[in-house]
Amino acid sequence: MVSVKFEQVTKFLGQSRAVDRLTVEIKPGELFFLLGPSGCGKTTALRLVAGFYIPDEGKIFLEERDQSRVPPHKRNTGMVFQNYALWPHMDVWNNVAYGLKMRRVADDEKKQRVAHALETVHMEKYADRLPNQLSGGQQQRVALARALVIEPDVILLDEPLSNLDAKLRIEMRAQIKEIHRKIGRTMIYVTHDQAEALSMADRIAVMHRGRVIQVGTPRQLYTHAESAFVAEFIGGTNLLPGILDERGELLTVRTPLGVIRASNGATRIACGDSVLCSVRPESVRLQPLEGAASALLNQWTGEVQSIMYLGDSEQYTLRLADGTLVRAVDYNPSARRAEVGERIFLQVDPRDVVVLPQEERGD
Amino acid sequence: MTSWLKRYDLSPTTAGLLLFLWIFFIAFMLYPLGFVFSHAFFTAEGFSLVYFKLMMTSPNYTAILANSINLGLTVTLFTTLLSLPLAFLLVRYDFPGKALLNGLILIPLVLPPFVGAIGMRQLLARFGSVNLLLLQMGVIDQPLDWLGGGFAGVVVLEVLHLYPIMYLNLAAALANVDPSLEEAARNMGANGFKLFRTVTFPLILPGYFAGAIIVFIWAFTDLGTPLVFEYRELVAVQIFNMVTDLHQNPMGYALVVAVIVITLVFFYVSKRLIGGKGYAMLGRGHVGSVVRPASAPLTLLIYAIVLGISAIALIPHLGVLLTSLTARWFLTVLPAEYTFKFYQEIFVHDLTLLSIKNSLFLSSLSTVIDVVLGVAIAYLLTRKRVPGRDLLDTLAMLPLALPGLVMAFGYVAAFSATSLDARINPFPLLVIAYAVRRLPYMVRAAYAGFQQTSIALEEAAMNLGASPMKTLYQITFPLVFANLVAGAVLCFSFAMLEVSDSLILALKEQHYPITKAIYALLKRIADGPYIASAMGMLGLILLAASLFFASRFFGRRMGELFRA
Numbered sequence: 001m002v003s004v005k006f007e008q009v010t011k012f013l014g015q016s017r018a019v020d021r022l023t024v025e026i027k028p029g030e031l032f033f034l035l036g037p038s039g040c041g042k043t044t045a046l047r048l049v050a051g052f053y054i055p056d057e058g059k060i061f062l063e064e065r066d067q068s069r070v071p072p073h074k075r076n077t078g079m080v081f082q083n084y085a086l087w088p089h090m091d092v093w094n095n096v097a098y099g100l101k102m103r104r105v106a107d108d109e110k111k112q113r114v115a116h117a118l119e120t121v122h123m124e125k126y127a128d129r130l131p132n133q134l135s136g137g138q139q140q141r142v143a144l145a146r147a148l149v150i151e152p153d154v155i156l157l158d159e160p161l162s163n164l165d166a167k168l169r170i171e172m173r174a175q176i177k178e179i180h181r182k183i184g185r186t187m188i189y190v191t192h193d194q195a196e197a198l199s200m201a202d203r204i205a206v207m208h209r210g211r212v213i214q215v216g217t218p219r220q221l222y223t224h225a226e227s228a229f230v231a232e233f234i235g236g237t238n239l240l241p242g243i244l245d246e247r248g249e250l251l252t253v254r255t256p257l258g259v260i261r262a263s264n265g266a267t268r269i270a271c272g273d274s275v276l277c278s279v280r281p282e283s284v285r286l287q288p289l290e291g292a293a294s295a296l297l298n299q300w301t302g303e304v305q306s307i308m309y310l311g312d313s314e315q316y317t318l319r320l321a322d323g324t325l326v327r328a329v330d331y332n333p334s335a336r337r338a339e340v341g342e343r344i345f346l347q348v349d350p351r352d353v354v355v356l357p358q359e360e361r362g363d
Numbered sequence: 364m365t366s367w368l369k370r371y372d373l374s375p376t377t378a379g380l381l382l383f384l385w386i387f388f389i390a391f392m393l394y395p396l397g398f399v400f401s402h403a404f405f406t407a408e409g410f411s412l413v414y415f416k417l418m419m420t421s422p423n424y425t426a427i428l429a430n431s432i433n434l435g436l437t438v439t440l441f442t443t444l445l446s447l448p449l450a451f452l453l454v455r456y457d458f459p460g461k462a463l464l465n466g467l468i469l470i471p472l473v474l475p476p477f478v479g480a481i482g483m484r485q486l487l488a489r490f491g492s493v494n495l496l497l498l499q500m501g502v503i504d505q506p507l508d509w510l511g512g513g514f515a516g517v518v519v520l521e522v523l524h525l526y527p528i529m530y531l532n533l534a535a536a537l538a539n540v541d542p543s544l545e546e547a548a549r550n551m552g553a554n555g556f557k558l559f560r561t562v563t564f565p566l567i568l569p570g571y572f573a574g575a576i577i578v579f580i581w582a583f584t585d586l587g588t589p590l591v592f593e594y595r596e597l598v599a600v601q602i603f604n605m606v607t608d609l610h611q612n613p614m615g616y617a618l619v620v621a622v623i624v625i626t627l628v629f630f631y632v633s634k635r636l637i638g639g640k641g642y643a644m645l646g647r648g649h650v651g652s653v654v655r656p657a658s659a660p661l662t663l664l665i666y667a668i669v670l671g672i673s674a675i676a677l678i679p680h681l682g683v684l685l686t687s688l689t690a691r692w693f694l695t696v697l698p699a700e701y702t703f704k705f706y707q708e709i710f711v712h713d714l715t716l717l718s719i720k721n722s723l724f725l726s727s728l729s730t731v732i733d734v735v736l737g738v739a740i741a742y743l744l745t746r747k748r749v750p751g752r753d754l755l756d757t758l759a760m761l762p763l764a765l766p767g768l769v770m771a772f773g774y775v776a777a778f779s780a781t782s783l784d785a786r787i788n789p790f791p792l793l794v795i796a797y798a799v800r801r802l803p804y805m806v807r808a809a810y811a812g813f814q815q816t817s818i819a820l821e822e823a824a825m826n827l828g829a830s831p832m833k834t835l836y837q838i839t840f841p842l843v844f845a846n847l848v849a850g851a852v853l854c855f856s857f858a859m860l861e862v863s864d865s866l867i868l869a870l871k872e873q874h875y876p877i878t879k880a881i882y883a884l885l886k887r888i889a890d891g892p893y894i895a896s897a898m899g900m901l902g903l904i905l906l907a908a909s910l911f912f913a914s915r916f917f918g919r920r921m922g923e924l925f926r927a
Contacts, residue, residue, distance in 0.1 A: 050550055072549040073558075079550045085543035089565040098561070102552035150551065 001028035002063040002153040002186050004049060009058035010210075011044055018044040020210030021058070026154075026188060028063075031180045033197040034190045036207035037233065042190045043082075045207070046156050049188060051075045062153055073102070078147030079156040083163065084139045086131035092118070092142050093127040099150035117149035118142075120179060137168045144179070154186040161196065173200055194234045198222065206230050226266045228356050231278040238284070238326045240277040244269055244355060251355050253277055256322045261297050262353035274358040283352035284328035286316065286337040287345040298348040302326060304338045318346060372747045380739050381749055387736070388758045391795050395773030396623075402776065403616035414617035424614075428621060431598040434517060435583030435629075441522040442529040442578050443571075445672065449526075450533035452665050456657035464669045466911075469527045471676040473907040475860050476524040477587025477878070478899035481885065481892065482682025483520060484591065485692075492682075496696045513594025521582045523676040528581075529574045536570025537563075572633040577763065580626055584766035587862035587878070591885060598622060599768050599863075606775055606867050619772050623765075630764055680903065687896035705890065705897040714872060715898060718880035725790065725876060726858035729797035733854040734847060736798070737805025744806075745813035763803045771796055771867035789868045793876065796868060797858040804857070808850025812843030849913040856909035860902050877902060 004026040011019040019041045026032045034042040047053050048060055051072035059068045067075060078099070086095050096117055100110045118124040121141035131139055140160060147155050160176070161169045177200050180187055191197055197204050198218040205215045206229075214221060214230045225231035228239055242255030244265075251262045253275055260277050269275055289301065302318035305325065314333035318326045326346060330337060338344040373381075404410055418424045453465060486492045494506040540563060548562045586599045594600070598618055605615035657665060686692070690700035709715045740759050743749050762770070774792045775785050785792050820842065821834050829837065840847075865876040875883065877898060884895035 050546075052546055052549075071554065072546070073552045073554040075550075076552075077550060079547065081543045081547060083541070083543060085541065085547040087544055087547070087562055087566075098548065098553075099551035102557070146547075146551070 001184060003028045003061075004032075004154055004186060004188065005061040005064075006045070006048075007059045007061065009045075009048060009055045009060060011041075011048060011053050012056050013044065017041075017210050019048065019055075022210065022212060023058075024205050024212050024215060026186060027203075029184050029186055031177070031187045031189065031200060031202045033201040033204040034188065034207055035194060035197040035204050035233075036192065038192055040207040041210040042192075042207050043158055044210075046079075046158055046188060046190045049075075049154065050077050050079050050156055076150070076153050077156055078150055078152035078154075080140075080143045080147050080158065080160045082159040084131075084143040086139055086142055086146075088131050091128050091130055092123065092134070095131065095142060096146045096149050099146065103150065113149050114145075117145040120148060120182070121145045121175075136164055137172065140164060140172065141175075144176070148179070148183065152185070154188060157187065157189040159191055160189075162191070162193070169196075176200065198234070206233060208233075223354075224264060225278065225354060225356065226268075228276050228278065228359060231354065231356060235280060236327070238279045238281065239356075240279065240324065240326075241358065242275060242277060244271050244273050244275045247271060250350055253355060257300055257320055257324065260348075260353060261350040262355045263350045264353065265355035266357055269355060269357050276356045276358050278354040278356055279326070279348050280352060281315070281327040281329040282331065283348055284326065285347045285349075286328055286330065287347065288338070289343055289345055296347050297350055298353065300346050301343055302346050303343050304340050307336070307340060309333070318344070320346075371750055373749070377743070377747055377749065380743065381755075384736070384739060384743075384755065391774075391799055392758060392761065392770075395770065395777040398777035399616050399619050399769075399773045402613060403620040406613075414614055415621075417614065418617050418621060424618075427596055427598050427601055428625070430514075430596050431583055432625065434514070434521075434597065435579040437518050438521045438525060438582035439575050439579045441518070442526040443575065445522065445526045446530040446533055449530050449669065449672070450537055452657075452668070454534050454537040455654060456661065456665065457654050458657040458662040458665060460666075464665070467669060467673045468530055469910070470673060470907070471523055472527040473910045474524060474676070474680045474903060475587070475862070475899075475906070476520040476585065476679075477591050477862055478683055478860075478881070478896075478903060479520050479524065479679030480516070480588050480591035481881075481896055481899060482684070482686060483516060483679040484682075485686050485892075486678065486682040487516065492696045499696065513589065513592040514596075516592050517585075517588050517594055517597075520588050520679060521585060523679065525578045525581055526672075526676075529571075529578055532570050532574025532577075533567060536567035539570070540566045568636070572636060576630055576633045579629055580764060580766055583626070584622060584768045584863070586768055586866060587882070590866070590882065599766075602768060602772055603863075603867060606772060607870075609776055609779075615772065616776070619769055622769055626764060626766065683896045683899050683903075686893060687900050689893060705893045706901075708890070708894055709897055709901065712894065714875065714880050714883065715894060717873060718875045718877050718898075721874065722859050722876040722878075725793050725797060726855050728794045729801070729858050730851050730855040732794065732798040733802055733805040734851050736802055737809045737850060738847065740802075740806050741809035741813050745810060746818070759806045760803050762800050767796075767800055767861070767863035768867070770799060771864045775867060785868045786870055789870065789874050793864060793868050793874075796864040797861055798854075800861060800864065801854040801857050804853045805850040808846045808853070809843065812846030813839070815846075816842045852909045853913045856906045860906055 006022045006024045009019055009022045010017060022041070022045060034045055036042050044053065048055060049062075051067070051070060051074075055068050059066050061067065062075070086092075087098070090098070093114060097110055097114045100113060105113070114127075115124065118127060121144050123138060123141050123145060126134065126138060126142075131142070134142065140163075144160070147157075157176075161172050164172060173196060176189075189197075189200070198221075201218055203215060203217055204221055205212045206221065207213065208229055214226050216224070221230060221234050225234065225237075231237045232239065240255055240257065240260065242253040242260060244251060245254050245259075246252040247265070247270075249263075251265045253260045253262065255277070262277060265275075300320050302320045305317045305319050307317075308315040312332065314330045314336075316328045316330070316337070318328060320326060328346065403414060404412070406413065418428075449468060453461065453468070484491070488494075489506045489508070494503070497503045498506065544566065545558060545562055548558050553561060584599050586603055589595070589597050589600050590603070595604075598621070602615055602618050602622070605612055605618070609615055685698055687705055688701045688703070689698040690702035690704075692698040709719070740755060744752065744756055749755070774796055778784060778792060779786065783791050816839065821838055859876075860878060861876070862878050865878045866882060869875050869879045872883070881895045881898050881902075884891040884898070
């Protein structure tokens with residue numbers, strides 16, 4: 001098991017800094033995710049580990065060895081490409097065996113290892129097929145076997161599930177996680193799909209504009225986002241602007257809607273700062289106007305603007321008194337809480353509010 | 364029967380069009396070929412292999428066949444050696460002036476080798492410029508035999524003419540290799556030559572063979588170049604000489620059949636070698652390309668290679684240019700005096716003036732036929748389900764693989780003593796021969812146009828009330844117009860400089876097209892070669908201009924026009 005370390009790594013692609021002074025450490029044996037919107041530099045970071053790019057500044061370490069200038073074929077990383085990159089002129093067996101041939105592995109051992117790798121991904125029956133004769137999911141598994149069979153120091157996965165249909169994608173999440181558990185090798189996994197990251201990762205680095213914004217476990221990122229970008233990107237959230245008034249047991253934020261109380265706040269904010277209150281849609285409670293307890297903390301009235309029924313949930317968009325739009329989700333909905341145009345109470349528990357620094361949007 | 368018909372789109376118009384195309388192909392492709400085959404295998408006494416027995420037992424014929432195959436293979440080998448590094452450097456590296464060099468590489472394509480042969484003769488003859496220069500410098504004391512009895516001269520000219528075709532195919536194949544396939548190999552530990560041998564080369568093989576087979580057939584059956592060099596030991600030249608007395612000597616039929624069979628064998632072998640199909644590349648990963656910026660020394664090296672090769676490729680044609688401007692050139696390295704009078708003479712000389720008129724007339728007419736047939740075929744192939752679709756496709760593309768020599772020979776033989784007899788008036792057959800020869804270019808151009816134009820655009824028009832015909836005129840044609848123009852320009856200019864058809868079909872001076880006039884002039888003593896050179900230069904300029912024009916439309920896809 002090998003650790004991977006980025007130390008102040010910068011990579012220019014054309015004029016732009018695709019990766020910008022990136023520093024992050026991936027622990028041995030971890031299933032580590034690089035998560036971010038397209039163009040955030042996550043794939044560039046992965047290709048830096050594989051050696052397809054050489055850093056313009058900074059260093060990349062595998063197990064404390066500086067690998068920044070080692071060419072790709074000497075790195076011993078196993079990469080699963082987004083489009084699988086199976087060689088169309090070789091059958092499955094030869095695709096998987098290729099890395100072992102390059103390593104001059106003896107015939108007997110090679111056969112046994114290829115067979116084992118194909119078994120691991122449940123593709124042993126397809127060894128003599130050509131890639132063009134396989135479905136997308138099967139190609140994906142062959143690509144995975146090809147990366148596994150060389151027993152690489154680190155396995156790199158570049159959006160491996162993005163070309164699969166939704167159902168297969170969810171099946172493969174479990175399979176890849178299972179494979180990771182079995183072989184216990186370090187894996188770096190690039191995706192823009194936050195659900196994939198949350199459901200699979202040991203830890204996630206959220207990237208934006210070439211930099212890591214926050215690193216943490218899925219739970220930490222979801223419940224304790226430290227920036228509006230992370231809160232919005234992971235799971236989606238409502239952001240209510242205001243000024244931080246007081247940091248007591250609860251944080252008090254003055255907003256056009258009135259005072260919002262929160263029990264969580266980012267560390268780098270101080271009283272008087274402009275802040276954003278992050279409220280997850282699923283923590284917004286909806287109650288009819290009549291018969292509800294009044295004078296609760298963080299309670300407002302709003303008018304229902306639109307409703308979307310999704311089966312397992314129902315999503316409401318509400319307009320508050322000052323015009324702010326707030327999204328709310330009702331899980332396992334049994335009946336409508338209100339119809340479009342009706343007024344309704346919204347209430348948020350202070351434990352579900354996170355106060356975040358207001359960032360320059362242009363950052 | 365009716366259920367079988369229902370699987371197709373057969374409106375009366377479509378059916379009529381299809382019927383017309385079939386009649387055309389049967390009359391002007393299948394019938395002449397069948398005629399040649401039947402005369403090769405049937406004598407007055409019935410089926411017989413006597414001609415083939417003669418061909419295989421006579422050392423004369425076997426030597427000539429072997430010689431032609433040898434020529435084809437040698438030319439293919441040298442074009443490969445020349446173009447593979449070129450393609451690699453120009454596809455994989457970025458450097459200032461890349462587009463310019465790319466264009467430079469293609470220039471030899473517009474220099475018909477049989478015109479270049481005129482200049483080559485002037486430069487490399489026993490008392491040509493090169494020998495005189497070397498004698499003057501004291502490097503040699505006896506003139507050297509550069510042309511090696513003709514074979515070497517033919518090889519050099521054909522290699523210098525054909526390497527761009529190979530280059531276009533290899534470059535397209537290389538550019539088409541998904542970069543992640545090579546990255547995956549490097550990730551697995553391959554690099555350098557190992558990477559090339561195990562991944563890159565197998566992936567470009569289909570593209571390579573598509574180009575190689577064209578180059579082979581071209582060199583194997585080229586008629587103009589060996590004729591200019593007066594090199595007779597080739598099957599193409601032998602067939603040419605037999606056209607005039609087919610009735611006395613039916614060996615010509617057998618030789619043509621041999622050419623077809625050899626062509627087919629090479630075609631089949633090359634298709635077998637690539638497993639009969641290209642590899643469908645997988646969808647591209649989102650990381651762009653493997654094009655790297657070239658370092659300064661490498662840029663310099665690339666420039667040196669490309670400029671060097673281009674300079675060498677241009678030498679024969681420089682010779683043509685000099686010859687066309689020569690007032691006096693005898694036993695000197697360069698002409699002693701220059702003049703423009705031969706360019707003027709082109710337009711007063713009966714033979715030349717008439718031949719230009721003939722060529723313009725014939726090429727225009729054949730281009731019109733190409734446009735009509737090409738659009739019709741491409742339309743049926745892309746937009747309709749018609750019975751025999753694959754066969755139609757094959758027939759339309761067949762002229763790429765079928766030597767012009769074979770077709771011309773078939774025409775002369777099959778239509779003699781009919782109203783199309785070439786000996787009485789070759790114009791109808793010349794027009795058809797030109798049209799058939801260049802039809803694949805037009806079909807490809809139109810096909811590409813139709814394919815790039817989404818059917819949804821046509822459906823939108825019909826949805827808003829346009830009839831199918833109106834849609835065709837108002838939506839489809841305007842959208843594919845650029846492709847059609849480019850295709851037509853190519854057809855026209857290639858027809859203007861078509862060699863084998865013109866040499867074989869035009870028998871009387873009043874019917875000579877440009878190329879045959881050039882050939883006739885070459886044989887004339889006195890000012891013949893000079894006027895021929897001036898004509899050659901005019902032809903060059905025409906072809907260069909139109910290929911330049913066409914390449915602006917096709918851009919990168921230019922290579923697709925020159926593949927089998």
